[in-house]
Amino acid sequence: QRQTRQQPDSQHPDFHFVWSVLLINTFTVFVFPSQSLLSVHDTVAQRDFEPTLPPIPDDVLDEDEDSVKIVSLVKTNEPLGATIKKDKSTGAIVVARIMRGGAADKSGLIHEGDELKEVNGISLEHRKPKEILPLLACSKGEVKFKIIPASFKEEMASNKKKLFLRALFDYDPDDDPAVPCKDAAIGFKRGDVLQVVSMEDDTWWQACHLRDGNARGGLIPSRQLHERRFILLSYPSVEPGAKSSTGLRRSFRLGRKSSRAREAARRRRWSTGVHGPTRPPTYIEVIPYHRDPKERHRLVVLVGPDGVGVNELKRRLLLSDPDHYGVTVPHTTREKRRQEKEGVDYHFVSVPMFEEDILNHRFIEYGRYNGHYYGTSLDSVNRVMAEGKVCLLDVHPGKIKHVYTCEYKPYVVFVKPPGIEELRLTRRRAKFICGEEDKGSVRVFSEEDFEDMISLADDMESQCGHLFEKVIVNGDIAMAFRELKADLERVEQTEVQWLPAEWMCSSPTKARRSCGHLDSWI
Numbered sequence: 001q002r003q004t005r006q007q008p009d010s011q012h013p014d015f016h017f018v019w020s021v022l023l024i025n026t027f028t029v030f031v032f033p034s035q036s037l038l039s040v041h042d043t044v045a046q047r048d049f050e051p052t053l054p055p056i057p058d059d060v061l062d063e064d065e066d067s068v069k070i071v072s073l074v075k076t077n078e079p080l081g082a083t084i085k086k087d088k089s090t091g092a093i094v095v096a097r098i099m100r101g102g103a104a105d106k107s108g109l110i111h112e113g114d115e116l117k118e119v120n121g122i123s124l125e126h127r128k129p130k131e132i133l134p135l136l137a138c139s140k141g142e143v144k145f146k147i148i149p150a151s152f153k154e155e156m157a158s159n160k161k162k163l164f165l166r167a168l169f170d171y172d173p174d175d176d177p178a179v180p181c182k183d184a185a186i187g188f189k190r191g192d193v194l195q196v197v198s199m200e201d202d203t204w205w206q207a208c209h210l211r212d213g214n215a216r217g218g219l220i221p222s223r224q225l226h227e228r229r230f231i232l233l234s235y236p237s238v239e240p241g242a243k244s245s246t247g248l249r250r251s252f253r254l255g256r257k258s259s260r261a262r263e264a265a266r267r268r269r270w271s272t273g274v275h276g277p278t279r280p281p282t283y284i285e286v287i288p289y290h291r292d293p294k295e296r297h298r299l300v301v302l303v304g305p306d307g308v309g310v311n312e313l314k315r316r317l318l319l320s321d322p323d324h325y326g327v328t329v330p331h332t333t334r335e336k337r338r339q340e341k342e343g344v345d346y347h348f349v350s351v352p353m354f355e356e357d358i359l360n361h362r363f364i365e366y367g368r369y370n371g372h373y374y375g376t377s378l379d380s381v382n383r384v385m386a387e388g389k390v391c392l393l394d395v396h397p398g399k400i401k402h403v404y405t406c407e408y409k410p411y412v413v414f415v416k417p418p419g420i421e422e423l424r425l426t427r428r429r430a431k432f433i434c435g436e437e438d439k440g441s442v443r444v445f446s447e448e449d450f451e452d453m454i455s456l457a458d459d460m461e462s463q464c465g466h467l468f469e470k471v472i473v474n475g476d477i478a479m480a481f482r483e484l485k486a487d488l489e490r491v492e493q494t495e496v497q498w499l500p501a502e503w504m505c506s507s508p509t510k511a512r513r514s515c516g517h518l519d520s521w522i
């Protein structure tokens with residue numbers, strides 16, 4: 001019997017040892033790594049082996065029979081290469097590597113990831129790899145391992161560790177000249193939920209569509225690949241990996257922009273690098289969520305560039321079912337007008353009160369208009385939701401983060417303008433409410449308004465697209481409204497919904513699994 005050990009290599013801190021094996025035995029399996037099967041069979045048939053194989057240990061029967069494997073090794077000169085290491089998260093001793101062509105590799109009985117529970121009846125719990133090697137060294141004739149096979153552990157963990165991603169872009173392998181094999185790839189649409197089965201390759205992941213019920217993985221572009229392509233296509237002269245600052249902003253909706261303000265905003269957008277390289281929406285990690293009928297509705301957040309029709313859609317939803325939909329009542333510091341009612345039109349508060357609420361982060365969004373504060377508070381959202389209504393919230397995409405939590409489970413709808421031709425056609429009679437400097441006047445849309453709307457929509461999509469669960473193109477208003485209403489009804493009725501894993505992780509009581517896979521994707 002020969003056992004040697006190499007020092008741990010600094011780059012690969014697995015503990016490396018080499019065995020020679022004559023016979024590897026589980027209860028019923030014999031493996032003869034160095035001779036042809038037939039000649040070994042003859043040998044086995046004619047001779048009694050020393051040492052004899054041990055009986056099944058009693059304590060094994062206490063454990064799940066499928067989960068534990070006993071492997072006995074009796075050695076010859078054929079080496080068995082394997083390394084072991086301590087799993088940092090569980091503390092278990094696991095087989096780190098199986099050397100290609102070695103006896104373990106050929107035997108197929110010991111695998112990378114197998115957890116070693118015992119050596120010769122000695123528990124390996126709380127032991128370091130360097131304490132285990134002497135146990136092996138002093139074994140004579142036979143070394144007996146109790147092992148939890150990696151395949152079983154994976155199966156056990158698979159329910160907890162399945163990785164689901166929602167795609168945030170459309171992908172068609174037929175349009176992708178770079179895909180290594182079109183037949184092996186799968187296409188998807190924005191919003192599809194994919195189960196990722198392999199991320200081993202940095203460029204091409206493997207995933208399957210949930211709807212197919214087909215466990216066979218197909219190739220999909222990895223996040224890195226999609227980002228690299230996006231940057232190369234959008235900014236050919238920019239180094240991949242360069243980052244931009246997020247500079248999107250829009251004035252509070254009550255303060256509409258004048259032409260001068262619009263020009264300033266455009267300059268600001270350019271100067272803050274919104275038009276510079278940015279990370280494109282790729283995938284977001286999601287987990288299934290079963291809504292309890294007693295639970296409050298998800299918050300519906302409508303976002304879009306100025307003038308695209310967010311208020312119009314909100315107004316139509318409210319009119320269609322005022323008992324079901326509700327909107328927030330904003331706060332303001334301006335004087336109450338005669339016809340206005342406290343708590344209906346606005347919550348009228350003093351400047352110190354408003355500023356105290358700002359400091360206490362009570363506002364999702366606030367701004368100044370004509371020297372007065374206006375704002376939408378979290379409390380006002382809570383009030384609508386507490387009435388059992390679907391709360392419709394209209395905010396700048398940059399403010400979604402205030403409600404992007406498990407508590408509100410926002411369903412974010414991006415209202416997008418159609419192409420410029422359709423804008424010209426559909427908005428001919430529409431009125432646009434102008435900004436501060438134009439004293440809130442109403443005027444028809446200009447060509448510049450259309451261009452601004454489209455350009456701002458592009459910015460919003462590239463900056464915040466990962467937050468949008470639904471995109472509605474508002475060309476024909478009746479069609480856009482029908483699509484929105486049907487979609488909101490579908491969301492309410494769908495039993496299993498796919499929510500960002502981040503929400504569940506931020507709420508420990510509801511966390512169902514670790515969400516370490518895609519850190520900092522949002």
Ligand SMILES: Nc1ncnc2c1ncn2[C@@H]1O[C@H](COP(=O)(O)OP(=O)(O)OP(=O)(O)O)[C@@H](O)[C@H]1O
Pocket residue numbers: 253256304305306307308309310311312313426427430431432433474475476477478480
């Ligand atoms: N699809 C459409 N076809 C024609 N007119 C539309 C359409 N959508 C909206 N409008 C009209 O465009 C104008 C601006 O719409 P709306 O006030 O809803 O914009 P908004 O997105 O809320 O932006 P803002 O907050 O700047 O008002 C309104 O007169 C509205 O009736």
